[in-house]
Amino acid sequence: MSKHLIPAALLWVVLTAIGEATFLLDWLPVVGSPEAEEWDLIFNVLLAMGIPVFTFVVAALVYAFTNFKTSNDGVETGATFKGTGMFPKVWLVATSALVAVAMVIGLVSLSNLQADKSGYGWGEDQAPLVIETTAQRFSWTFSYKDKNVELLSAKDSELLLPIDTEVKFELNSIDVIHSLWIPAFRMKIDAIPGRTTFLTVEPHKLGSFETDENFRVQCAELCGLNHTIMSMHIRVVEQAEFDAWLASKQAKVSR
Amino acid sequence: MAVIAAHGHGVESHGASHMSPEKRLRVNRVGLWLFFFSESIIFGLLFTSRFFLLGTHQEHVDQFLGLVITIVLLASSVTAYTAETAMEKGNRKLAQWALLGTILLGVVFAVGVGFEWSVAEFGLKLSEEHHQEPQNVVFGTVFFTMTGLHAAHVVSGVGMLVLAFIMLSRGHFSKESHWGISSTIMYWHFVDVVWVFYYPALYLVAG
Amino acid sequence: MYAATTIGGGLGTGLLSFYLGIGVAALLRTMFGYDAWDRDFNATIGYIFGLVGWLMGVGMWGTWGREWFGLKIKDPHANSRKELGWQRYFMFNVDHKVIGIQYLATFLVVFMTAGLMAMIIRLELMGSGQDFISNKTYNTVLGMHGIMMVAVAVAAVVGGLGNYAVPLMIGADDMAFPRMNALSYWLVPPVAVTLLLSPFLGGLETGWTAYPPLSVLTDSAQTFWNVAIITFGLSSILGGLNFVVTVMFMRAPGMTWGRLPMFVWSMFVTAWLALLYTQGFAVALIMVTLDRIAGMGFFDAERGGDPLLYQHVFWFYSHPAVYIMILPGFGIALEVIGHFSRKPLFAYRYAVGAFLGILGLSGVVWAHHMFTAGIPNYLHGPFLVATELISIPTGLIFLSALGTIWMGKLWLRTPMLFALAVIFNFACGGVTGIFLADVPTDIHLQDTYFVVAHFHYTIVGGEIFGLFAGIYYWFPKMTGKMYNEKLAKLHFWWMFIGFNLTFFIMHWPGIEGMNRRIADYPESLQTANLIVSLSAFLLGSSFIVFIYNFINSWVRGPAAEANPWGARTLEWQTSSPPPVENFLTPPVIAGHPYDYGVPGAAPHVTFFPPAVGSPAGGGGGGQ
Amino acid sequence: MPTMGAFQKGYLVAVILAIMTILEYLFAVGVSSTEVRFAGLAITALAKVYFIAYYFMHIYRCWREEAH
Secondary structure: OHHHHHHHHHHHHHHHHHHHHHHHOOOOOOOOOHHHHHHHHHHHHHHHHHHHHHHHHHHHHHHHHHHOEEOOOOOOOOOOOOOOOOHHHHHHHHHHHHHHHHHHHHHHHHHHHHOOOOOEEOOOOOOOEEEEEEEEOOEEEEEEOOOOEEEEOOOOOEEEEEOOOOEEEEEEEOOOOEEEEEHHHOEEEEEOOOOOEEEEEOOOOOEEOOOOOOOEEEEOOOOOOOHHHOEEEEEEEOHHHHHHHHHHHHHHHHO | OHHHHHHHHHOOOOOOOOOOHHHHHHHHHHHHHHHHHHHHHHHHHHHHHHHHHHOOOOOOOOHHHHHHHHHHHHHHHHHHHHHHHHHHOOOHHHHHHHHHHHHHHHHHHHHHHHHHHHHOOOOOOOOOOOOOOHHHHHHHHHHHHHHHHHHHHHHHHHHHHHHHHHHHHOOOOOOOOOHHHHHHHHHHHHHHHHHHHHHHHHHHOOO | OHHHHHHHHHHHHHHHHHHHHHHHHHHHHHHOOOOOOOHHHHHHHHHHHHHHHHHHHHHHHHHHHHHHOOOOOOOHHHHHOHHHHHHHHHOOOOOHHHHHHHHHHHHHHHHHHHHHHHHHHHHHHOOOOOOOOOHHHHHHHHHHHHHHHHHHHHHHHHHHHHHHHHHHHHOOOOOOOHHHHHHHHHOHHHHHHHHHHHHHHOOOOOOOOOOOOHHHHOOOOHHHHHHHHHHHHHHHHHHHHHHHHHHHHOOOOOOOHHHOOHHHHHHHHHHHHHHHHHHHHHHHHHHHHHHHHOOOOOOOHHHOOOHHHHHHHHHHHHHHHHHHHHHHHHHHHHHHHHHHOOOOOOOHHHHHHHHHHHHHHHHHOHHHHHOOOOOOHHHHHHHHHHHHHOHHHHHHHHHHHHHHHOOOOEEOOHHHHHHHHHHHHHHHHHHHHHHHHOHHHHHHHOOEHHHHHHHHHHHHHHHHHHHHHHHHHHHHHHHOEOOOHHHHHHHHHHHHHHHHHHHHHHHHHHHOOOEOOOOOOOHHHHHHHHHHHHHHHHHHHHHHHHHHHHHHHHHHOOEOOOOOOOOOOHHHHOOOOOOOOOOOOOEEEOOOOOOOOOOOOOOOEEEOOOOOOOOOOOOOOOO | OOOOOHHHHHHHHHHHHHHHHHHHHHHHHHOOOHHHHHHHHHHHHHHHHHHHHHHHOOHHHHOOOOOO
């Protein structure tokens, strides 16, 4: 039996090496915040774990496909073991262990996500900058809380965020369910009529839609006819530039 | 749909070429129970939705009316039981009268629900002059939906009872073979079971 | 002629009842002081009347309905007579073999139609910018593709192959409730017609998930769609009930639970899932319909309702529904791998345990579709854990499949190729599932093309490949003809390569920031989408080979032997195609179905000596 | 209740159900704690369903053959 096990294991190792080599390609989208860094980390860990699992199946299939085939019209029969011994138990324990590891990774990162300020979903924690966001078909309204500035995705071209500042989006919807998604920050939460949801991000990279198209707000929950166009560009700027911009906006409002 | 499905179990004949009448009956019975099981999930989801939306909040309902229609439905279960037991003992006359009684009590229940709807103090619209709160509307929504779905089952049950009554009067069914009546009466008891949960959930849960 | 009377009669009574229902609704509305005409309300009542009318007209009245009034019925078996030829497939028929083929043919047509819609979607997405169709059309096509493919995934294997093969495989002469089986099928055509008409009745706006408040507010064919899908749910529930009772009570002597073929096991578990959970979709859509036509406020936040209620109720069905889709795929894969590896199925008991484990866990994982929906934070952890637990039973399926092919004598005919592809594809779909079960990674990936790629890998890669494995495997049995092996292999490789190119690459735009259900995307995603679209056209075109092979072989293929695969299971021990009563002599089961080459193993099937005279008839129910 | 006639058995169960219904009502009106009331109502409902399913709907006939 080891006649087959060793070459198949080698095949598995080779395939796994090829799979893991994809980490050399830097293909994940732009990282705009610590949340995105955390996301990339978990994603990569899970991917590193998942690749050997996938290649195990592929190696077994490919090896069997090439080595155990017969053209003798189904008359020949193969080995007669039935899998009633130890092997299934070992398999069960091994897969359970793998699943347990995946669960622990998930639960730990989940508790990080929900810890204190960078909480997610429901919560009361305040952040230095709060943007009250109202979704409606098919536009966003972003209102900088206590700053007297309001942006409309239909009218204004960009949503400005200051760098290295915690920004909390408080979401409401006045008609149907929408979802606020900023791919550069890997964050998303639905806007549900009748309840306020929130998400907090802390941009730590200057950028805008022109430099990378993932600096944008995108509606990610099908909301009807023009769901496609319900997005708005984001520009992350230095604090000083942000303050100046805010002041000019406020001046415009007061005029 | 209930009429079709519940009666369907009663009258299968094909596929029985290797099946004894006893086995056929058992298959029908288990099938009918699975149908109840399946339906109870519909009722259960609405029941759960009521608590999801409102917790144990409850608007004012006419307690006396609620108790009366509950007793009426229970009484109809007794007459239905009488009808089935009478069939098992071969007493067709008694079975006929008991079926008739069940039909009448079923109609009284349905009318009672209709009356309850007409006097309900909650509605489906927010209106200024009645000082209605959103909870009032949601209670109206779950109340009308739950009682409405239940009443629809009562009405279809009455329809099936009427069919069974007509067939019995025309000389169908016997002591040995009366699955048509048994299945209808089991369906009727099932409708009663639903009310056992719906009555406290809609009338009693807030005291 | 017979077919024309059936279909024509059904359409006639159906249409008459439809108009009658509209009239009744108008009358009721006038009586209670409303305007006589409200499109959605009147159409709903009309649909219900029309549905009953259609069923009665198509044959239920004559073979079933009359009985309720104590009248004499037509022999329901009359329509199964072979002399009727092809026409018996267009009649109200109680023979499970005819119903299976009716289901299969219907859903292959639906599958091809929905596939064409996928081609339209990919055409629009081939380039950035609005190219071919308006947003409204795009949403309609998208919703239609979604719901029709979901219907195919739910019903094609269960209704088609399950109906055909399960009674044969357990040695029954039919399903437990043959007329209800026919009813399950005849509920489908009105659903298909209503769905296909919906673009002309206002289009669809909500995708197949129909989330409120959009589905309540939208001015489209939503209500028609709702009642159609509720009808389809009813069909699915009745079908599930039938399978459960059939497998419980109709097994041949000696067919213990430990000797059931894997495909029967998968159907049994699937049937339980359909029976237990389909109500969720129905209840959710009933609530939407009531909100739309009766002014209820389930999902109206202003009046105290909660849109999330829908998602809970909906996913309570729709997550188990993915197991309704995938378990038959596993069942066929293990069945085919067992026979074509020519060795005993590895770890049979563990594989059965895996099916039961999935059945048990499927009801407690639904909220993983709602991780970004603003559900309370304390729900995230438990649903993450429950979801990842499902990997354990799924792993046992892989154990069984890989253990079976190991050291076997693989007979690489087309069904086997498809079955192995199921294992390959699902391995990919399973691994990507972990990213979606994990809350933090799911937050970015939710509602992106990563999800689209993931569920196409599981459903298409798992079930649809399984469906084709089953079609090729049972084709000789169903039609009595042999398919063309060369064309079949061409179809397999073409489809396999097209599928994997399309959906493997599709993960990439998802991670890179392309969300679902959009007709347009930022330009940076252009390359990925172009490749995906071209691969999708490759995948789509592979079905031309299949259609040609399927029809051509059925019409003029060479006659098939009774048991072309040399398989041990029961369905191959009768003629191809089987006689109306399935087995001329009652079968007895003596051994395990997969004991190939095991020294001293009893044959799976023996037969009673030919019966003298006809088997004793057992009439209707009696006590 | 094995020795009792079928009719009497059913009527006894009906009387029990009626008493339970009245008690359920009085209980709900009389108890002020929501949790206690909810639990009491749930238990009563389950008990009533047991009686109906067993004695009225003869659920046991699914797995036990009938006597005649």
